[in-house]
Amino acid sequence: MENNGKNKPLFFLNDRLEFPPVSNANPEGLLAVGGDLSPERLLLAYQNGIFPWFNEDALILWWSPDPRMVLFPDKLKVSKSMRKIIASNQFELTKNKCFDKVIEHCSVLERKGQEGTWITPKMKEAYLSLHEKGFAKSYEVWQNSNLVGGLYGIDLGHVFCGESMFSLVSNASKFAFIHMVNELRNESYKLIDCQVYTQHLESLGAQEMARDKFMQILHKEN
Template sequence: MENNGKNNPLFFLGDRLEFPPVSNANSDGLLAVGGDLSPERLLLAYQSGIFPWFNEDALIFWWSPDPRMVLFPEKIKVSKSMRKVIRDTDFRLTKNTCFEQVIEQCAIQKRKGQEGTWITPKMKEAYLNLHEKGFAKSYEVWQNDELVGGLYGIDLGHIFCGESMFSLVSNASKYAFIHMVNEFKEQNYLLIDCQLHTKHLESLGAQEISRKDFIEILKKQN
């Protein structure tokens, strides 16, 4: 074990299906290292308020940041210009029709200030396994029968843990996100987990809450 800067030792995962308490995470949210990406471990992670995030050829890093970026469905913000896009667009939305294509597009999407991708081949395989088991889901946006945007994440039944999104044309991922949130609002989902703060998510109504509050909400129907 090694010190993580918060007087707690960094936890190295072995073969046992377990995670340390999320309160053990360091100030950056790093909680543990190692383990595997089996469906069982991934589901336990998300159900515990933890997610994997690491670079290719690196050990698996497990995170539980404080604060946590979330969106309560009833607080979704849709700008006047986006309402016009939704009303007048020729976009077409589907769900779970091409999960593998969505995750591939998310992996190759160029992002400002980020080199490479954390969606490694191992991560793709792991989430495809979760998709086959019905937990990982995708929303796809089409224009002229071409896939132009979408997103994917883990559906826990009362919380959706968003993982990544992409757009090949303007507003495509926003279109998918807004429709997904409105669907979850009708189904009484408690929140969408956005993990970390971005201005883009904040513009859509996401906000930061404490990890403690996030875990309390997470456990309400687990």
């Protein structure tokens, strides 16, 4: 371990399949460095409120921010304009039809204020492995038989951990998100983990929650 200058020791992972308590994260949410992206480690991370986020050719960084951005399914907000788009039948939705294409689109999408992508080739390989094991799920949006939007994340059975989304046409990813939330609400999921605050997520009904409360929900499956 090494002090990161924020009175929190920075934990360096080794080959052991473990993480420090999330309370050890620094004020920015950084918890640990290193380790690998094996399906077992990734799943352990999500089950404990931790996710990887790092740049290509850099050490793997593991995060658990406080507060946490979450969406309770019954708090979803759908604007009048979006309701009209849904009713227009201009989009079609599928699930787990082309996970590989969704994550590829997410990896090349340019995002305001970010240089490069955190969805590196190793990340894509790791999440494809989780998809093959049934833990990583994708939702795809189609228009005139063309893939125009979608999202993917990790399904823990009672909490869905959203990872990334993309749109090639206006409102496509929002269409996928709304349908996903409605589906999870019908299946009695506790919440959708959105990780960190954005205005876009807030407009859809997401809110910040203290990490301790988030962890209580995460660890309570029933």
